[in-house]
Amino acid sequence: MMTSATTLHEDHGHHGPAKGLMRWVLTTNHKDIGTLYLWFAFTMLLIGGSMALIIRLELFQPGMQLIEPEFFNQMTTMHGLVMVFGAIMPAFVGMANWLVPMMVGAPDMALPRMNNLSFWILPFAFGMLILTLFSEAGAPNFGWTFYAPLSTTYAPSSVTYFIFGVHLMGISSIMGAINIIATILNLRAPGMTLMKMPLFVWTWLITAYLLIAVMPVLAGVVTMMLMDIHFGTSFFNAAGGGDPVLFQHVFWFFGHPEVYIMILPAFGIVSQIIPTFARKPLFGYSSMVYATASIAFLSFIVWAHHMFTVGLPLATELFFMYATMLIAIPTGVKVFNWVSTMFNGSMTFETPMLFAVAFVILFTIGGFSGLMLAIAPADFQYHDTYFVVAHFHYVLVPGALFAIIAGVYYWIPKWCGRYYNETLGKWHFWLSFVGVNVTFFPMHFVGLAGMPRRIPDYALQFADFNAVASIGAFIFGLSQILFLYIVIDAIRNGKKATDEVWEGTEGLEWTLPSPAPYHSFSEPPEVK
Amino acid sequence: MSSRPSVAKTAVKHVTIAILMFGFGFAMIPLYDVFCEVTGLNGKVQAAVVKTAMEIDRSRSIKVQLVASNNAEMPWRFSPLQNEIALHPGDWKQVGFWVSNVTDQDMVSQSVPSITPARAARYVKKSECFCFEQQTLASGESKVMNLVFTISPDLPEDIRTVTMVYTLFDATDFATSQVVATSE
Numbered sequence: 001m002m003t004s005a006t007t008l009h010e011d012h013g014h015h016g017p018a019k020g021l022m023r024w025v026l027t028t029n030h031k032d033i034g035t036l037y038l039w040f041a042f043t044m045l046l047i048g049g050s051m052a053l054i055i056r057l058e059l060f061q062p063g064m065q066l067i068e069p070e071f072f073n074q075m076t077t078m079h080g081l082v083m084v085f086g087a088i089m090p091a092f093v094g095m096a097n098w099l100v101p102m103m104v105g106a107p108d109m110a111l112p113r114m115n116n117l118s119f120w121i122l123p124f125a126f127g128m129l130i131l132t133l134f135s136e137a138g139a140p141n142f143g144w145t146f147y148a149p150l151s152t153t154y155a156p157s158s159v160t161y162f163i164f165g166v167h168l169m170g171i172s173s174i175m176g177a178i179n180i181i182a183t184i185l186n187l188r189a190p191g192m193t194l195m196k197m198p199l200f201v202w203t204w205l206i207t208a209y210l211l212i213a214v215m216p217v218l219a220g221v222v223t224m225m226l227m228d229i230h231f232g233t234s235f236f237n238a239a240g241g242g243d244p245v246l247f248q249h250v251f252w253f254f255g256h257p258e259v260y261i262m263i264l265p266a267f268g269i270v271s272q273i274i275p276t277f278a279r280k281p282l283f284g285y286s287s288m289v290y291a292t293a294s295i296a297f298l299s300f301i302v303w304a305h306h307m308f309t310v311g312l313p314l315a316t317e318l319f320f321m322y323a324t325m326l327i328a329i330p331t332g333v334k335v336f337n338w339v340s341t342m343f344n345g346s347m348t349f350e351t352p353m354l355f356a357v358a359f360v361i362l363f364t365i366g367g368f369s370g371l372m373l374a375i376a377p378a379d380f381q382y383h384d385t386y387f388v389v390a391h392f393h394y395v396l397v398p399g400a401l402f403a404i405i406a407g408v409y410y411w412i413p414k415w416c417g418r419y420y421n422e423t424l425g426k427w428h429f430w431l432s433f434v435g436v437n438v439t440f441f442p443m444h445f446v447g448l449a450g451m452p453r454r455i456p457d458y459a460l461q462f463a464d465f466n467a468v469a470s471i472g473a474f475i476f477g478l479s480q481i482l483f484l485y486i487v488i489d490a491i492r493n494g495k496k497a498t499d500e501v502w503e504g505t506e507g508l509e510w511t512l513p514s515p516a517p518y519h520s521f522s523e524p525p526e527v528k
Numbered sequence: 529m530s531s532r533p534s535v536a537k538t539a540v541k542h543v544t545i546a547i548l549m550f551g552f553g554f555a556m557i558p559l560y561d562v563f564c565e566v567t568g569l570n571g572k573v574q575a576a577v578v579k580t581a582m583e584i585d586r587s588r589s590i591k592v593q594l595v596a597s598n599n600a601e602m603p604w605r606f607s608p609l610q611n612e613i614a615l616h617p618g619d620w621k622q623v624g625f626w627v628s629n630v631t632d633q634d635m636v637s638q639s640v641p642s643i644t645p646a647r648a649a650r651y652v653k654k655s656e657c658f659c660f661e662q663q664t665l666a667s668g669e670s671k672v673m674n675l676v677f678t679i680s681p682d683l684p685e686d687i688r689t690v691t692m693v694y695t696l697f698d699a700t701d702f703a704t705s706q707v708v709a710t711s712e
Contacts, residue, residue: 181538182539212542214549221553224554234702238640239702
């Protein structure tokens with residue numbers, strides 16, 4: 001452990017943040033921008049969560065109660081888009097902004113002005129997307145996967161705003177990814193070799209490569225839609241010689257790596273937290289790195305498992321089925337390593353550890369239902385049912401989101417210099433844990449029994465499980481308000497944090513004082 | 529770490545990757561067409577062939593089902609003259625599809641073929657097909673459109689039924705003088 005941090009602290013007073021609102025608009029400081037990203041993501045989480053609650057209210061009982069089917073479609077679409085692109089992805093970018101420079105011993109991100117731009121594009125992209133809700137045409141209603149021709153021939157006129165919104169958020173993500181890559185490759189402290197980097201940095205490096213590989217493909221596919229809608233081309237229009245199935249191939253070529261973009265940084269966060277609270281170094285560090293890289297590589301050759309029912313030749317179905325199942329191997333390596341890290345450790349269960357352990361268990365459940373869906377012949381039954389909804393919510397909510405929440409609890413004493421209220425944190429965990437399972441577990445059953453997704457009404461036999469899921473959704477949703485309170489309470493009244501924060505933490509970020517000074521590592525630290 | 533590249537170099541390199549991947553998204557279209565042609569998916573194996581006499585395999589008879597369907601809002605009437613024919617592999621047959629423009633305006637249509645099972649697509653040889661060209665009908669006009677085809681004797685033994693589906697699209701907005709992409 002190094003002690004250079006104290007000397008760095010002296011700079012602090014002279015170069016503090018500017019005052020007032022313009023501090024946030026003009027800032028190029030990685031910590032400020034990280035904070036902006038995290039608050040933006042939380043705002044989006046509440047907006048997207050409200051949409052989910054509207055969906056669950058309508059589905060509380062069979063029959064049409066509260067909203068029109070057209071509006072229901074807008075809600076499912078916007079919920080997906082806001083959560084994927086507005087909540088999960090920016091939250092991870094926010095964490096990377098805060099932590100990557102501190103973890104590799106860099107003074108800031110490599111391209112600070114571009115960093116400012118990457119963030120400030122986002123409120124405009126989502127402002128444009130969400131404002132379509134108030135337009136005459138209504139918001140996009142074709143599902144977050146926006147399959148052509150639903151999103152072209154039959155789209156509401158607001159689709160053009162959606163397309164520009166996606167272009168903007170794509171540009172933001174690509175710039176963010178390039179920034180993270182440049183920081184990691186160019187600004188590491190002397191002695192910080194690649195294989196000494198914390199796993200959060202490793203997983204983000206690989207995620208950033210996924211982002212620059214597939215976000216441009218997403219930009220391409222929405223550009224094709226734009227041209228089909230406004231410039232008379234026929235990329236996806238069979239009448240003009242195009243093919244709607246092509247849309248699905250191009251979309252999922254983006255879409256599958258995208259799901260790993262949303263989970264790899266979560267793997268990184270959990271790999272930081274578990275060793276701390278198990279008081280043992282991470283088991284199998286290098287195998288974790290190789291497993292992450294393998295998952296990233298495999299993510300490019302499995303996209304058609306989203307399209308098993310579209311009419312693929314047998315050989316293609318088999319290829320994508322086996323390739324998909326192959327992903328279980330590196331993922332299994334990771335789960336094994338987390339469990340082995342905990343094995344024989346002197347574990348304590350503070351809130352970050354509770355969320356991290358829940359992540360390991362519940363993400364594994366989501367992984368197993370993913371394996372079931374990977375079986376092509378079985379997928380013909382599961383396709384487009386609530387089983388799929390249960391599967392991807394298990395990997396994204398108690399997966400990605402739990403990891404983000406765990407990360408916030410774990411690093412907030414370093415960010416703000418104050419501990420959160422541990423009792424309330426545990427309350428938040430247990431409410432979330434129970435809520436998330438009550439919401440999504442019954443969806444497996446109704447899905448296997450044949451309840452289709454994205455439909456505002458359902459057959460009577462699904463009524464009980466849907467009522468249960470709706471109750472769970474409200475428990476889970478409302479407990480996130482408690483999270484907001486806990487964070488604000490920690491910032492205002494929390495107990496002063498020590499520099500080490502948790503007992504025996506390892507890594508450069510913990511050598512800095514708490515809260516981390518506005519400018520850290522202006523002189524690169526020496527890494528042993 | 530003396531040979532570390534500069535931040536600017538790293539950034540430029542990765543911006544280039546992003547631009548190339550944007551291009552790759554579009555390159556997927558020709559790649560996809562090539563893939564469909566190789567596998568015979570989506571009825572993409574549709575190049576017109578010269579009608580040559582083939583050895584006729586009289587040992588078996590293939591049931592060929594003809595299906596006509598209209599895309600979404602295409603208002604024309606469209607149906608095959610016969611729903612089903614029997615064919616010895618290698619024997620050329622002519623079948624007709626009746627089509628009628630029941631609207632009060634002149635319209636252009638494009639038929640898009642699809643063959644089931646997809647494996648059979650590459651063995652279907654067409655010397656003449658209304659799907660090779662756009663078809664224009666004046667308001668109220670009707671006609672019979674011809675298809676001359678055979679199935680190559682190489683057709684795998686286990687395929688006994690081949691279904692040929694033609695979907696009629698309104699191509700008035702895409703009217704071209706030349707042949708459209710699917711029937712190249």
